[in-house]
Amino acid sequence: MRTTELGINSRLVHGGYHPDATGAVTVPIYQSSTFAFRNAAHGAALFAGEEEGYIYTRIGNPTIRALEESVAELENGAGGIATSSGLGAVSTLYMGLLECSAHMVSTASVYGPSRGLIEKHFSRFGVEASFVDTSNLDSLLQAIRPDTRLVYVETPSNPAMQVTDIAGAASIAHDHGALLAVDNTFASPYLQQPLKLGADVVLHSVTKFINGHADIVGGIMVAKDDEVLRLLRGVMVDMGCNMDPHQAFLVLRGLKTLGLRVERAQAGAQAIAQWLEAHPKVESVRYIGLSSHPGHDLAKRQMRGFGSMIAFELKGGLEAGRQLMNNVKLATLAVSLGGVETLIEHPASMTHASMSKEARDAAGFADGLVRYSVGIEDADDLIADLEQALETV
Numbered sequence: 158m159r160t161t162e163l164g165i166n167s168r169l170v171h172g173g174y175h176p177d178a179t180g181a182v183t184v185p186i187y188q189s190s191t192f193a194f195r196n197a198a199h200g201a202a203l204f205a206g207e208e209e210g211y212i213y214t215r216i217g218n219p220t221i222r223a224l225e226e227s228v229a230e231l232e233n234g235a236g237g238i239a240t241s242s243g244l245g246a247v248s249t250l251y252m253g254l255l256e257c258s259a260h261m262v263s264t265a266s267v268y269g270p271s272r273g274l275i276e277k278h279f280s281r282f283g284v285e286a287s288f289v290d291t292s293n294l295d296s297l298l299q300a301i302r303p304d305t306r307l308v309y310v311e312t313p314s315n316p317a318m319q320v321t322d323i324a325g326a327a328s329i330a331h332d333h334g335a336l337l338a339v340d341n342t343f344a345s346p347y348l349q350q351p352l353k354l355g356a357d358v359v360l361h362s363v364t365k366f367i368n369g370h371a372d373i374v375g376g377i378m379v380a381k382d383d384e385v386l387r388l389l390r391g392v393m394v395d396m397g398c399n400m401d402p403h404q405a406f407l408v409l410r411g412l413k414t415l416g417l418r419v420e421r422a423q424a425g426a427q428a429i430a431q432w433l434e435a436h437p438k439v440e441s442v443r444y445i446g447l448s449s450h451p452g453h454d455l456a457k458r459q460m461r462g463f464g465s466m467i468a469f470e471l472k473g474g475l476e477a478g479r480q481l482m483n484n485v486k487l488a489t490l491a492v493s494l495g496g497v498e499t500l501i502e503h504p505a506s507m508t509h510a511s512m513s514k515e516a517r518d519a520a521g522f523a524d525g526l527v528r529y530s531v532g533i534e535d536a537d538d539l540i541a542d543l544e545q546a547l548e549t550v
């Protein structure tokens with residue numbers, strides 16, 4: 158059944174499904190590394206791309222393909238490429254779209270290792286990147302150089318929660334002969350579809366909202382057109398950062414409830430952010446659903462909801478934040494985000510510790526910032542948990 162005309166929740170449940178000979182209602186785990194050819198001519202035709210079919214799981218696998226088709230449809234792209242991790246997708250993107258001495262412009266508050274990959278590794282091949290506040294399109298425009306090949310934006314960004322205008326970034330990139338890629342991890346395809354707004358590639362750490370159950374690590378990329386898709390797929394296959402069929406099966410299971418989970422978590426996040434904003438021990442709250450957030454109006458235009466990621470600072474700064482993290486009981490002190498369970502962490506010493514203090518300052522987040530990923534627990538329980546922990550501060 159073609160599902161492209163259906164509503165998003167119907168697509169989440171049915172996308173990517175093709176019945177097999179057994180009639181299995183759920184896409185089975187095709188846990189096989191290799192696939193038999195009918196004869197030598199069949200094998201040769203598959204390798205030559207003259208016939209559709211499966212050869213070897215690094216190149217393609219039916220369970221992985223179902224996930225790729227489903228997310229590609231949600232993101233309105235030509236096709237998907239599932240990867241071993243979110244960073245597997247980021248490294249495939251860089252490897253595919255940057256060459257020796259190329260330049261990239263990216264969001265200063267991009268996920269720490271997405272930046273580290275350029276600064277520690279691609280720099281050895283002469284690749285340069287400018288990390289700027291892409292929520293300000295003038296800063297983005299000024300950072301563009303004649304050798305800029307890629308604009309890579311994370312919106313909303315981790316953990317500064319800055320919102321970048323995707324359509325505006327796309328026109329700047331395209332006017333200067335560069336492609337625009339968007340890390341859509343924080344929004345998920347349920348809340349934001351960057352390809353519709355002009356981006357060329359969208360990627361996710363599916364470890365987060367898409368899978369949603371804190372039981373796998375994985376990534377996916379969707380390209381708008383066939384040429385970029387073929388290029389990136391070739392790079393992924395050659396670098397060997399493919400997803401595994403069992404991983405894909407779990408992600409497909411998580412994906413079906415993405416809409417339910419996101420709706421519930423963001424309702425909780427809105428209540429918690431408002432409560433935090435009114436708390437006397439809280440210095441500032443960054444939640445894009447609050448009208449005090451500078452990206453609130455833009456987020457309203459380009460997203461269908463505000464998601465469930467909150468970052469905040471306490472009046473007592475870093476020490477107070479540590480005290481809070483050590484005293485929450487319902488929220489778990491752990492990195493990662495976007496799962497059914499609420500997680501709390503400290504970006505400066507954990508997820509973004511690979512960034513220098515100067516880079517963190519330029520990215521707009523202080524050492525005292527605490528990140529809170531709201532799960533699907535009862536919001537009243539999460540507020541009570543924060544309240545008892547704040548009493549110890």
Ligand code: LCS
Nearest residue numbers: 242243244268342362364375492493508
């Ligand atoms: N992009 C974003 C926005 C992320 O938050 C992460 C991981 C990645 C890419 C990389 O994905 P992975 O390879 O881990 O699947 N973010 C993490 C975080 O904030 N806490 O732990 C991991």
